[in-house]
Amino acid sequence: MRRSLRDAGNAAGLSDALWGSPFLTVCRGEAAARPPVWLMRQAGRYMAHYRGFRASHGFIELCRDPAAAAEVTLYARQWLGVDAAIIFSDILLILQTLGLPLRYSTGDGPQFDRAVQSAAEVDALGDPEQASADLAPVYEACRLTVAGLPADIPLIGFCGAPFTLAAYAIEGGGSKQYARTRQFMYREPAAWHRLCARLVQALAGSLARQVAAGCSAVQIFDSWAGHLSAEDYAEFAAPHLRALAATVPAGIPVILFGHGTAHLVDQIAGCGADVVGFDQFTPLRPTWDRLGGPAAISVQGNLDPCLLLAGTPRERLRAGVDRLRAAGGFGPGHIVNLGHGIMKESDPELARHLVELVHG
Numbered sequence: 125m126r127r128s129l130r131d132a133g134n135a136a137g138l139s140d141a142l143w144g145s146p147f148l149t150v151c152r153g154e155a156a157a158r159p160p161v162w163l164m165r166q167a168g169r170y171m172a173h174y175r176g177f178r179a180s181h182g183f184i185e186l187c188r189d190p191a192a193a194a195e196v197t198l199y200a201r202q203w204l205g206v207d208a209a210i211i212f213s214d215i216l217l218i219l220q221t222l223g224l225p226l227r228y229s230t231g232d233g234p235q236f237d238r239a240v241q242s243a244a245e246v247d248a249l250g251d252p253e254q255a256s257a258d259l260a261p262v263y264e265a266c267r268l269t270v271a272g273l274p275a276d277i278p279l280i281g282f283c284g285a286p287f288t289l290a291a292y293a294i295e296g297g298g299s300k301q302y303a304r305t306r307q308f309m310y311r312e313p314a315a316w317h318r319l320c321a322r323l324v325q326a327l328a329g330s331l332a333r334q335v336a337a338g339c340s341a342v343q344i345f346d347s348w349a350g351h352l353s354a355e356d357y358a359e360f361a362a363p364h365l366r367a368l369a370a371t372v373p374a375g376i377p378v379i380l381f382g383h384g385t386a387h388l389v390d391q392i393a394g395c396g397a398d399v400v401g402f403d404q405f406t407p408l409r410p411t412w413d414r415l416g417g418p419a420a421i422s423v424q425g426n427l428d429p430c431l432l433l434a435g436t437p438r439e440r441l442r443a444g445v446d447r448l449r450a451a452g453g454f455g456p457g458h459i460v461n462l463g464h465g466i467m468k469e470s471d472p473e474l475a476r477h478l479v480e481l482v483h484g
């Protein structure tokens with residue numbers, strides 16, 4: 125539940141414009157002048173502007189070029205007219221600075237040339253403090269982005285959750301079933317917990333530096349948490365997520381998001397979320413009521429990302445928005461978003477129309 129965000133007041137020393145912004149107001153569970161909306165992965169391959177950058181920059185190169193990363197972030201924010209920016213970066217960069225060689229090949233998604241397969245390989249990972257410091261270009265991109273944003277638009281910093289990053293490290297890339305990850309958890313529980321503890325140290329350093337560089341909220345993506353049972357999540361994942369969330373400076377809202385997590389959402393919320401992200405399979409009103417409603421926690425989500433795929437009639441999109449409103453959205457404590465990241469086949473005009481519908 126909300127980590128005493130209200131008691132903390134403006135402990136982060138935000139400007140009046142930021143403090144009163146629709147996005148941060150709703151993170152605190154209060155009513156805003158307009159319902160805030162942003163889209164997970166809002167700067168990405170569905171946008172021609174982004175594809176233009178990618179024609180001349182490798183993906184990691186782009187993430188490590190502060191001026192280019194800031195421009196991609198700012199362009200997507202402004203073009204869509206959304207109420208928050210999220211820094212252009214990736215959750216996997218920290219695994220690279222911890223010592224796992226990372227490649228992004230078009231089509232196959234991210235891949236590590238070496239995966240973590242034994243306790244010895246866990247212990248051979250790099251120093252977490254150094255791994256976080258080595259993402260200096262990301263923090264510089266945050267500074268440049270904040271300088272370019274309107275005064276009332278917050279910048280969201282982010283990282284992956286310990287479970288999701290440990291799963292990438294063990295699988296060596298994405299996976300359908302995360303079987304190797306669970307095998308490792310069951311076979312080597314002590315090494316698993318050491319891996320997650322090291323990730324927490326590196327990620328805490330990264331979030332603190334993003335906040336120091338001007339981010340006024342953070343989101344932790346536990347994208348693949350849905351592959352664990354509730355019991356396994358409680359034993360292997362939640363303690364590390366809770367430890368990480370607790371390190372975020374006072375007064376900075378923490379958004380915790382997972383996908384395929386209707387069975388885990390109570391636990392995720394309980395890990396210290398000020399805002400919990402619902403995927404599109406999580407029924408908004410009954411789940412939020414169970415968590416205590418807007419007084420206890422804010423909610424972000426949860427339109428189906430497929431509504432934005434090319435060819436969806438505008439009436440269908442409007443019906444989706446109306447349905448979200450009827451399900452209890454748009455009021456105090458609700459941030460409009462998709463239930464998962466925007467897909468690369470999305471129609472940018474539909475994405476922009478969604479923002480108009482929410483604001484209109």
Ligand code: 1CP
Pocket residue numbers: 163164165166167168169178183200210211212213214215216228230233234282297298299345347383464465
């Ligand atoms: O080819 C390209 O140009 C790279 C595509 C791309 C982009 C645009 C990747 C590779 N990452 C990103 C940026 C990114 N990733 C952002 C910032 C952009 C924004 O939101 O505006 C963010 C917040 C992420 C976070 C991220 N990366 C997540 C969590 C979000 C989610 O969708 O669940 C995950 C799982 C990743 C890993 C990753 N990086 C890239 C891809 C294609 C993936 C997913 C791979 C897989 O399915 O396993």
